[in-house]
Every structure is written in C-alpha cells, then in structure tokens.
Amino acid sequence: MTTTSTTQPIVQAKDLNKSFGRVIGLADCNFELYPGEVIAVVGDNGAGKSTLIKCLSGALTPDSGEMHIDGEEVFFKSTNDSRAKGVETVYQTLAVAPVLDISENLYLGREIRKKGILGTVFRSLDKKRMRKEAMQSLNDLGVLTVQSITQSVETLSGGQRQAVAVARAGAFGSKVVILDEPTAALGVNESARVLKLIRDLRDRGMSIILISHNMPQVFDVADRIHVQRLGRRAAVVTPQSHQMNDVVSIMTGAMTVPEDQQQLTPVR
Template sequence: MDQKGFGMTQPILKARGLVKRYGKVTALDNCDFDLYPGEILAVIGDNGAGKSSLIKALSGAVQPDAGTVELDGKPVHFSTPLEAQDAGIATVYQTLALSPALSIVDNMFMGRELRAPGVAGKWFRKLDHGAMRDFARQKLSDLGLMTIQDIDQPVETLSGGQRQGVAVARAAAFGSKVIILDEPTAALGVKESRRVLELILDVRSRGIPIILISHNMPHVFEVADRIHIHRLGRRLCTINPKDYSMSDAVALMTGAKDPEGVAA
C-alpha cells in the first residue's frame, strides 16, 4: 500500500529523517512518519524499536537531533509538550496524567480553567464553575460517556475505562488536530477495553485523526486504517490491515519476514 493509499495526498502530520541519539544509542535512525486526515494509524514495534522516541519527538517531549516535522503542511518545532498541545497535538499517555483526588470537571479543565465574566473573573480570578460543568457534560455526552452521572465526582471513584474516557474526552475537547493514544487498553478488562475501542472510533468519526500505540494486535487490526511498523529506530513499512494477517505484522515487526514489496 503506498502512502497515498488512504485516499489523501497531504498528511496532516508528517516527519522526515528524524534522528534521536542518547549517547551511543540511536533511538531514531532517519525515521519517516505520515498521518493522514481522518484515519486511525496504529504504530507497532518490538520493545526497544524506538516507538516511544518517535511519539515523544512528534509530541514535543523530546527534540530530535535531526529531521523535520510538519503539521498541516507547515514546519513545526516543539520545545515542550505544551507547545505541541497548543498547536493541536494532544497525547494521552498510559498513565493518563489525571489527578485522582480532583473532580472530572477539574481534570477536564486543568490548566485551562474558565474565568467568570466581568470584574470577578478578571480581577479576582473567580472561576466560572457552571460554564465548566456545562462544557464538560456536553463533551462527555458527545462521546457517549454519560454513564458517568456526576461530573463533580473525584476521578479516583471511576473505573479504569471511565478514566481513560475522561482523558480522551479532555484531549478531544480543546480543538485537537491529532490525538496520540499510548496503550489505551493496557490493564483494562475485556468489557472496558471494548468501550475504549468504541470511543476511539467515535473520536475518529468526528474527524480527528488518531495515532494508536498498542501491543494488542487484535485491537490494532480491529480499529486501525493503516499500521506503521517500526523496527530498529525507523519506519520499516506501512500496511493495510485488510491485506495482511496479524502473523504477517508480527513477522515484519520482529524481522522474521522481509518487507520487500511493502511500501516504506
């Protein structure tokens, strides 16, 4: 499958020639990457293949030693994850980065709190709790997460799947152009994993492309439009899950199968 096989000529997020070294270890070795609008792109690779370094380079968590990154066709340079977030790249890590003791609303708006209108908000920094509750309730409802009845309840009272839902809703709520999900179903049961996969498809249906990092091959093959196979610090190839089996993907990922004839 060539890189235009998804029916898009212009990637929304593109990287070319990324290099990242840690001393004598080369984590990224002239790595390329393409994410097209409206797709779910899975990124798979063996442990130590450089997947984490790739995602960190795209999301501003590390700065590559060489190479370029483009968002919407324009070169970008992110010094911090906050800069990437402000540009529209939101990352939901496996650890979720939620504050368990705070409410769902407070977690949704952490660092983005809405001030009350007028003097109270401007000079006394009073928060507009009503507006934040309404916004949070709407965003959770949009993603079918209103099984959560009380949005003022602490996050620590939620199940693992519900916490993942809050983290994804937060990423999707603030104008994200791209959402990166790092092992979103890890440590979840079958039922909760199912809900998270449905949530991923819901987000994609709203036009937000997703990068899905996962070791769970059945999940990858169920929801991904394309699969980026990462090996030895670079993109080995991309495949269409309709054209390859899980065994093929694992064989490519581990070096047991030659990617000859598969597009890089």
C-alpha cells in the same frame, strides 16, 4: 494499491534521528498521519516507538530531521508546544488528578473564567459553564456512565478514568490525539469501551496515533499500521492487506514488504 492522493499529511516526520549516547532510538525515521485516520504504531521493544511518539508530542527533541504539522514545520521543546499546535497526548499512566472532579480534570490547565469583572479582577472560574461543556463533551463521546460531572475522578473505574483522559484530549479543538497504550491497564470490557471511543473520535474528524502491543485491538481499530523496526519505519500496511502474523514477521525482520505493496497514502 498505491493511489496518488493530494491530501496533505496532518503530521509528518522526515528523517528523524535521535540517539541516547551510543543507543540509537531513531535512525532516519519517517512517519505520516493523514487527517481523519487512525494509525497504529507497532514494533518490538526498543524499535523506537516511544522515541518517535515522544518526539511528536514534544517530550523529546530529535537530534536531526524535520517535523511538520499541517504542512508547517514545527520545533517542539515541550509538551505544551505540541498542545498549542493541536497535538494532545493521552499517557499510559492516566494523567488525571484523582481528587479533582471530572469537569475540573477536563479543564485542568485551561480553566474558563467568568465574564466581566468577576473573571478579570477576581479571577472567578465559570464552574457552571465548565460543567455544562464537560457534560456535553462526555455525552458526545457516549461515555457518560458516570453519576455526576462533579464526581471526583478517584471514584471512577480505570476505564472511566481513561475515558476522561481521552475526552480531555479530544475536547479542545485538537487535531491530533496520541494514545500511548491506552488499554494496557484495563480489563476486556473497559478496553472495548476505549476502542469505541477511539472510533468515535475518528468519526468526528480527529486524527489518531495509537501505540499498542495488542494486535487484535490494532487490527480492530486501525486504518493503517506503521511497523517500526530498528529505529526506522519497516512498512506501512493495512489490516486488510496483511494478517497479524505478517505484521509480527515484519516487526521481527522475518518479512519485508516492497514499497509498492505498502499503504503509504490514506485509505479513507
């Protein structure tokens, strides 16, 4: 099953260690994400999922180990550093500003100014262009069920807000999108819409890391499943090679998978 591939991982972590006092978050943890795939990160509470993801998004700095984006070694000190390298994170807490409208939220922190003296001297925002492009990126993702792009985000449902957050992450030439429990706060229909959004992002060539506790959703959308256990990678499997209960067994340590039965290279 293991095929040798020359594809370079877009995100690679080698022997990451991170401890909080005497609590070990990551112990020589490895991780690879290949271009254009969805990798799900699953694991029991305390397995180091969040710590791994926070290291990759710059929210935490690992004690030791290497991280590479597109083959280039990176040292993230803040989430802005990772964003500058094309790694966007969508947080569980729906990090949008409710009173601002959809287009203002999409462009929050990277507003476009008008050309010429209006933009350089008077710092005038090009609202027309931002609205047009915001509309375009929501259309591209097929999430435009909103009445208007100038609707404030607080008037949207949880699923629509999450769609805005995901669209925001995917809209700015980012290469990697990290989604932390994107459906945790959503209903069934809304979750389905967000999963579709994830597939659409992948089909547009983006690489996605999905952290989720929801096994059916993981098996629905993931190309590969990274199982985290006791601060390290226990196995990488695919929805085809293993069943949901196998994955749970790996998570809890009841089952181990020999390396030659794992899927350490991309399937796509």
